[in-house]
Amino acid sequence: MSRVHIVIPARFGSSRLPGKLMLDLAGKPVIAHVVELAMTVADSVYVATDHADIYDCVSKLGANAVMTAITHNSGTDRLxxxxxxxxxxxEDIVVNLQGDEPLMPTALLQQVAKLLEVNPNAGIATLMQPITQFEDLINPNVVKVVQGENNSALYFSRAPIPFPRDEFSFDATTIPRGDYYRHLGLYAYRVKTLKQVTQMAEHPLESLEKLEQLRPLAHGVKIVVDVAQETPEHGIDTLEDLERVRRLLHVEFN
Structure with missing residues (x-):
C-alpha cells in the first residue's frame, strides 16, 4: 500500500511579504501552524526549506525539516x-501543502490524497470548486478547469472555459448555462510522476497561460480532479492576509 507524505515547501523569500512564514500568528510563526495542521493528518510530514531559521523552528516543534537548494524555481522542484x-x-503519494496556508481544511488534504489512491492510472490529483459569480468566470486570476470522464482534467485556463459560443457575453452579469469550476491549487503527486515532472521541458501552453500544471498535462500525465468537500480560506500572501488570518484565529480561540 502506498504511503502518504505531506511535504510543505517553505521558501523564506517572498516578494510581497518577505519572511512571511516566520511572522507571528497567534503567538507562534506561521509555519508552525501549518506543520501542526499537517501532523494531525499524516505521520509523515516534512518541511522543505531553504533557510536556517525555518529549519530550526520546525526542528524545535519535533517535526522533520529538510534543507533544499535555494535555486529551485517552484515548490514542485523542492518536493x-x-x-x-x-x-x-x-508509488508513494506526496501531498503539497503550502507553507502559507495555516487554515487549510484537513478534509481537503485527505480528499486529494484519496483521489490519487483510487485512481491508479493518474499521476497527479487536485481539487476544484463551482464558480457562481460571473466576475470570477472572466477574472484571469481565477484559474478555470474543465473535467472529462473518470475525473480526468482536460484543460486549465485563465480564460472562461468551457465557452458557451451561442450565449456568452462579456457584458453579462450572470453565469451562462453550463458548469464552471475554479481550480484550487492543492496537489497530490505520485512520486514517480513528481520526479518526471521536474525533468520535463517547459511546454508552450504553460508559457502562454503561465500555469505550471499545464506542463505535465501537455506531456501526457493524467491529472484527476474532484469537487472540494470544503471551501478553503485564502493563504497568506500580503500583510492584509496575515491580519485577516489573525482575526479568524482570534475568533476560533475565543
Missing part, C-alpha cells in the same frame, strides 16, 4: 528534492 533525498517509493 522532488525531498522525495529523492528521503528515497520515497515510486
Amino acid at each position: 522532488a528534492e525531498v522525495a529523492e533525498k528521503l528515497v520515497f517509493a515510486d
Whole structure:
C-alpha cells in the first residue's frame, strides 16, 4: 500500500511579504501552524526549506525539516528534492501543502490524497470548486478547469472555459448555462510522476497561460480532479492576509 507524505515547501523569500512564514500568528510563526495542521493528518510530514531559521523552528516543534537548494524555481522542484533525498517509493503519494496556508481544511488534504489512491492510472490529483459569480468566470486570476470522464482534467485556463459560443457575453452579469469550476491549487503527486515532472521541458501552453500544471498535462500525465468537500480560506500572501488570518484565529480561540 502506498504511503502518504505531506511535504510543505517553505521558501523564506517572498516578494510581497518577505519572511512571511516566520511572522507571528497567534503567538507562534506561521509555519508552525501549518506543520501542526499537517501532523494531525499524516505521520509523515516534512518541511522543505531553504533557510536556517525555518529549519530550526520546525526542528524545535519535533517535526522533520529538510534543507533544499535555494535555486529551485517552484515548490514542485523542492518536493522532488525531498522525495529523492528521503528515497520515497515510486508509488508513494506526496501531498503539497503550502507553507502559507495555516487554515487549510484537513478534509481537503485527505480528499486529494484519496483521489490519487483510487485512481491508479493518474499521476497527479487536485481539487476544484463551482464558480457562481460571473466576475470570477472572466477574472484571469481565477484559474478555470474543465473535467472529462473518470475525473480526468482536460484543460486549465485563465480564460472562461468551457465557452458557451451561442450565449456568452462579456457584458453579462450572470453565469451562462453550463458548469464552471475554479481550480484550487492543492496537489497530490505520485512520486514517480513528481520526479518526471521536474525533468520535463517547459511546454508552450504553460508559457502562454503561465500555469505550471499545464506542463505535465501537455506531456501526457493524467491529472484527476474532484469537487472540494470544503471551501478553503485564502493563504497568506500580503500583510492584509496575515491580519485577516489573525482575526479568524482570534475568533476560533475565543
